[in-house]
Amino acid sequence: xxxxxxxxxxxxxxxxxxxxxxxxxxxxxxxxxxxxxxxxxxxxxxxxxxxxxxxxxxxxxxxxxxxxxxxxxxxxxxxxxxxxxxxxxxxxxxxxxxxxxxxxxxxxxxxxxxxxxxxxxxxxxxxxxxxxxxxxxxxxxxxxxxxxxxxxxxxxxxxxxxxxxxxxxxxxxxxxxxxxxxxxxxxxxxxxxxxxxxxxxxxxxxxxxxxxxxxxxxxxxxxxxxxxxxxxxxxxxxxxxxxxxxxxxxxxxxxxxxxxxxxxxxxxxxxxxxxxxxxxxxxxxxxxxxxxxxxxxxxxxxxxxxxxxxxxxxxxxxxxxxxxxxxxxx
Numbered sequence: 001x002x003x004x005x006x007x008x009x010x011x012x013x014x015x016x017x018x019x020x021x022x023x024x025x026x027x028x029x030x031x032x033x034x035x036x037x038x039x040x041x042x043x044x045x046x047x048x049x050x051x052x053x054x055x056x057x058x059x060x061x062x063x064x065x066x067x068x069x070x071x072x073x074x075x076x077x078x079x080x081x082x083x084x085x086x087x088x089x090x091x092x093x094x095x096x097x098x099x100x101x102x103x104x105x106x107x108x109x110x111x112x113x114x115x116x117x118x119x120x121x122x123x124x125x126x127x128x129x130x131x132x133x134x135x136x137x138x139x140x141x142x143x144x145x146x147x148x149x150x151x152x153x154x155x156x157x158x159x160x161x162x163x164x165x166x167x168x169x170x171x172x173x174x175x176x177x178x179x180x181x182x183x184x185x186x187x188x189x190x191x192x193x194x195x196x197x198x199x200x201x202x203x204x205x206x207x208x209x210x211x212x213x214x215x216x217x218x219x220x221x222x223x224x225x226x227x228x229x230x231x232x233x234x235x236x237x238x239x240x241x242x243x244x245x246x247x248x249x250x251x252x253x254x255x256x257x258x259x260x261x262x263x264x265x266x267x268x269x270x271x272x273x274x275x276x277x278x279x280x281x282x283x284x285x286x287x288x289x290x291x292x293x294x295x296x297x298x299x300x301x302x303x304x305x306x307x308x309x310x311x312x313x314x315x316x317x318x319x320x321x322x323x324x325x326x327x328x329x330x
Contacts (some may be wrong), residue, residue, distance in 0.1 A: 002248075027060075034060050052117075058084040058125050066090050073103035073217040078115045084125040086133045087123055096130035098137055111136030111158075123148055129155045131174075145170060151177050152195060159184075167172035167192075173199050175219065184255040186289040187262050189215060195222050197243075208232065208289040212263035217240040224249045230286040230310070232257050232266050236275075252285045253277040254313075268302075268323045271316040279314040288324060296325035 004226040027034040032054070033046035040220050046078070051076070055073065058065060067089050072078075088094035088101075097110045098121070104113035120142040123129065134140070143149075145167045154298040156162065162181045175196035176183065183205045189195075197219035201204060203283035208228045211218075213234040220243040223229055229251045236256040239244070247253065254276050257269040263302040266288040269275060273295045279285055287295040287310035297306025298313055302323045308316050316322060 040066040298322040
């Protein structure tokens with residue numbers, strides 16, 4: 001049949017409204033508008049202009065969300081947004097920048113179109129964060145990438161309000177990906193195997209990074225001008241795949257760390273004449289990081305009390321095994 005037919009109702013505690021238009025259909029589900037397209041759905045803002053939180057699912061009716069349009073510019077009160085991908089389309093065609101769904105049409109206005117109220121973004125799909133995707137999205141403070149596998153160059157450049165980012169499945173970080181994220185203090189590189197040139201340059205708030213042995217490529221000046229940073233590394237010396245100028249700013253490096261099973265935090269290390277590089281760098285040695293815990297110092301026996309702080313650990317006698325003390329946050 002040809003024409004327009006509308007059905008309204010309620011199912012599984014979700015309000016819906018279905019309109020059939022010449023063989024295609026539109027569905028309002030909890031305020032979002034889902035339009036059927038070849039192979040899946042396109043999502044529009046629907047009736048959620050005043051929402052403070054919006055969740056766009058990865059799939060609907062067992063079919064993927066393939067497109068998100070730019071109708072979300074009306075969401076002036078939005079605080080948290082969950083999306084399956086960044087940009088216009090799942091396949092990366094069209095505009096790949098975050099500001100697109102809010103009406104931004106170019107790199108220069110990518111960040112300025114994002115609602116000033118928006119603080120938290122979750123990207124749930126098994127996707128890549130594209131080139132310059134979050135460029136100058138300076139109002140965002142928290143970004144979660146639970147299933148994202150790679151971050152391309154300049155992706156978070158000038159995200160100057162970003163304090164926290166989680167990326168448990170990311171394996172590669174592109175050139176200048178986090179350039180000038182000046183209030184980012186820590187980042188955990190669970191599964192990262194490569195870091196591009198200048199990836200964290202000028203992250204002046206960054207205090208600690210833990211690097212596991214599978215991270216085999218680090219680019220030139222990856223941590224330049226990170227003036228508070230200490231780098232904790234599982235391997236005992238620079239791998240051949242790391243650029244000769246990977247640590248061009250000469251930040252302190254603690255080599256030969258024993259890490260947790262998931263590689264996310266330091267368990268212990270043996271102090272030797274060569275295990276700490278650049279200990280007298282500006283701002284000295286900062287504490288290692290573990291999510292959900294506070295560093296309580298270094299003990300000389302496992303489970304012991306603190307004998308050294310992060311700042312004075314280099315004064316420990318050579319061949320001393322030092323165990324990190326972790327105090328769980330309340």
